[in-house]
Amino acid sequence: MKQNTAQCTPLCGVLGQKRKMNEKKKKCLAGARVDHSEKLKEFTEYLKTIPEIIGIGYFGSTATGLWDKYSDLDIDIVTKDKDYSKIVKMIPKLMEFWGEVKFWNPYETWDETYAFVGEDYFKVEIEPIKISYFKKPHFDIKRIKIVYDPTGKVAKGKKISQKLKKVHLDEKYFRWCLLDTRSNFFYIVRHYARGQKFHGTEEMKTIKGDLFKLLARLKGVEDYELMRESEKLFTKKELDMWKDAWCNSYEKRELKRSIKANWQLMKYVETKYEKISGKKLKLGTNDKEILEKVLEELK
Numbered sequence: 001m002k003q004n005t006a007q008c009t010p011l012c013g014v015l016g017q018k019r020k021m022n023e024k025k026k027k028c029l030a031g032a033r034v035d036h037s038e039k040l041k042e043f044t045e046y047l048k049t050i051p052e053i054i055g056i057g058y059f060g061s062t063a064t065g066l067w068d069k070y071s072d073l074d075i076d077i078v079t080k081d082k083d084y085s086k087i088v089k090m091i092p093k094l095m096e097f098w099g100e101v102k103f104w105n106p107y108e109t110w111d112e113t114y115a116f117v118g119e120d121y122f123k124v125e126i127e128p129i130k131i132s133y134f135k136k137p138h139f140d141i142k143r144i145k146i147v148y149d150p151t152g153k154v155a156k157g158k159k160i161s162q163k164l165k166k167v168h169l170d171e172k173y174f175r176w177c178l179l180d181t182r183s184n185f186f187y188i189v190r191h192y193a194r195g196q197k198f199h200g201t202e203e204m205k206t207i208k209g210d211l212f213k214l215l216a217r218l219k220g221v222e223d224y225e226l227m228r229e230s231e232k233l234f235t236k237k238e239l240d241m242w243k244d245a246w247c248n249s250y251e252k253r254e255l256k257r258s259i260k261a262n263w264q265l266m267k268y269v270e271t272k273y274e275k276i277s278g279k280k281l282k283l284g285t286n287d288k289e290i291l292e293k294v295l296e297e298l299k
Helices: 005-030 037-048 060-064 081-098 131-135 153-161 171-193 197-202 204-218 223-228 236-244 252-277 287-296
Strands: 053-058 073-079 101-106 113-117 122-130 145-148
Touching: 037 053, 037 073, 037 081, 037 145, 053 060, 053 153, 060 073, 073 081, 073 131, 081 101, 081 113, 081 122, 122 131, 131 153, 145 153, 171 197, 171 204, 171 252, 171 287, 197 204, 197 252, 204 223, 204 236, 204 252, 236 252, 252 287
Parallel strands: 073 122
Antiparallel strands: 053 073, 053 145, 101 113, 113 122
16 A cells, blocks of 8 residues: 555654664674574474474564573464364473473463473463464464475465555544543543542553554554564653653542643644644544543542
């Protein structure tokens, strides 16, 4: 999708910043590298001997080989649909290849399983994927490093997935989130005024979380990427605003302060969006009145 000039220049700058950041990261890791490549190769060869496994891929640092002592392993194993349940049951046993399993657990909403193994509690994650998943394009497939694919179906899935593009500056999404943030301010103060202080103040995290996702989009990255590299991708002003937005107690005075700080952060996001996209959001809100009404609820 073509971008207008107003969009392209800032985003290109962010991409250049990301490339420099990755180079610095490689240099920093050079002195603290941990090499799992040999054992990973042995494990991969072992997986190939299991008839039900028809594809293997790596993600993250497992794909790049840039491990440090804090890294984990992210391994995907592809299976025929009919063999999927059988593979899921095998995963805890497969973890033992890496050492004594201290504890393991599947993620709550899907079958990817993680385990902590050995004296250092090294984390290994294995995700089973049905081969039918690769018939349609998916964003996560774009990042997979394929190391075993005798049928070629995994590679085909990755190829068609390369055409997918995320619209980071989706006007409809920004409008919805920013209007919903205004709604959440009312939600918070009315619950607090009702006497539900814990609920009210904890919901401030919802506002911060939504604004964080918008900031990530403004920088052309995913929210998890911004979370990991926030000290590098945030400006000093943004870091200061982010720290100031925390609600540090259940006291009314602190909640008011935090609301004002989050309001300022919200307005910063709006202004930043309009500057980068070249579009006016035109939310149709009387912001001065809204903020006054929100704060009045806490009197």
